[in-house]
Amino acid sequence: xxxxxxxxxxxxxxxxxxxxxxxxxxxxxxxxxxxxxxxxxxxxxxxxxxxxxxxxxxxxxxxxxxxxxxxxxxxxxxxxxxxxxxxxxxxxxxxxxxxxxxxxxxxxxxxxxxxxxxxxxxxxxxxxxxxxxxxxxxxxxxxxxxxxxxxxxxxxxxxxxxxxxxxxxxxxxxxxxxxxxxxxxxxxxxxxxx
Numbered sequence: 001x002x003x004x005x006x007x008x009x010x011x012x013x014x015x016x017x018x019x020x021x022x023x024x025x026x027x028x029x030x031x032x033x034x035x036x037x038x039x040x041x042x043x044x045x046x047x048x049x050x051x052x053x054x055x056x057x058x059x060x061x062x063x064x065x066x067x068x069x070x071x072x073x074x075x076x077x078x079x080x081x082x083x084x085x086x087x088x089x090x091x092x093x094x095x096x097x098x099x100x101x102x103x104x105x106x107x108x109x110x111x112x113x114x115x116x117x118x119x120x121x122x123x124x125x126x127x128x129x130x131x132x133x134x135x136x137x138x139x140x141x142x143x144x145x146x147x148x149x150x151x152x153x154x155x156x157x158x159x160x161x162x163x164x165x166x167x168x169x170x171x172x173x174x175x176x177x178x179x180x181x182x183x184x185x186x187x188x189x190x191x192x193x194x
Contacts, residue, residue, distance in 0.1 A: 008150060011143075011146050011147060011150050012117060012147060012150035012151045012154060013117060013120060013121070013147045013151070015113065015114075015116055015117035015120065015147075015151045016117075016150075016151065016154065018113055019110070019113050019114065019117075019151065019154050019155060019158065022106055022109060022110055022113060022158060023110070023158045025106055026103060026106040026107060026110070026158065026162050027162075027165075029099055029102060029103050029106070030103050030162065030165045030166070030169065032099070033096060033099045033100070033103070033169050034165070034168070034169060034172070036095075036096075037096070037169065037172040037173070037176065038172075040063050040092075040176065042063060042064055042176055042179040042180065042183070047182070047186065050064065050068075050183060050186055051186065051190075053065055053068050054068055054072070054186055054187055054190045055190065057069045057072050064183065067085075067088050067180075067183065068183070068187065070084055070088065071084045071085055071088070071184070071187050072187065072191070077191075078188060078191060078192065081184070081187055081188055081191055082184070082188070085180065085183075085184040085187075088180065089177065089180055092176065092180070093173060093176070093177060096169065096173050096176075097173075099169075100166060100169055100170065100173075103162065103165070103166055103169070104166055106162070107158075107159050107162035107163055107166065108159070110155045110156070110158035110159040110162065111152075111155045111156055111159050112155070113151075113155050114151045114152045114153070114154055114155020114156060114158075115151075115152065115155065116151070117147060117148065117150070117151020117152065117154075117155070118148040118149075118151055118152045119148075120147060120148075120151075121144045121145060121146070121147030121148025121149070121150075121151065122144060122145075122148050123144070124140065124143060124144030124147060125140075125141050125144030125145055125148070126144075127140065127144070128140030128141040128143075128144055129141060
């Protein structure tokens with residue numbers, strides 16, 4: 001099996017090296033963002049616990065506890081709480097947005113890199129056709145078409161899962177923003193009552 005994989009890899013030519021680096025950068029960054037999103041406890045703590053923490057911020061735990069403590073720091077004026085939540089929102093989602101743009105750029109680059117390999121393979125094919133030399137020509141043509149197809153397939157294989165991962169990240173980010181909005185609303189409601 002490994003021999004077959006190495007043979008296919010070798011058949012793609014030098015374009016396979018930048019494709020491999022592109023895939024590594026894409027998925028390493030994507031999994032880093034996903035890990036961040038899945039380990040945050042914003043959506044994992046129920047709102048009854050949030051209410052207890054808002055009433056007594058020192059008991060707050062994890063990221064939610066930190067946000068509540070920060071939002072209710074000093075004077076609990078509505079304007080200050082809103083400003084602090086805007087800072088938290090910008091801090092949390094800003095990093096995600098920057099990474100999503102980077103990942104999306106890499107995902108868009110993968111098919112283009114595959115297309116580069118396709119063009120190189122087709123140039124080899126046309127070169128083989130122009131050199132009318134019998135059996136040798138057929139071998140050069142077959143090798144050119146092989147390079148063209150392998151790199152195209154590799155570029156698409158890198159890009160398609162990347163598109164779905166970006167969609168998952170976006171969905172998790174929206175859920176995170178919704179949790180922050182609910183938490184902000186609860187903190188503002190409590191601060192209004194006091």
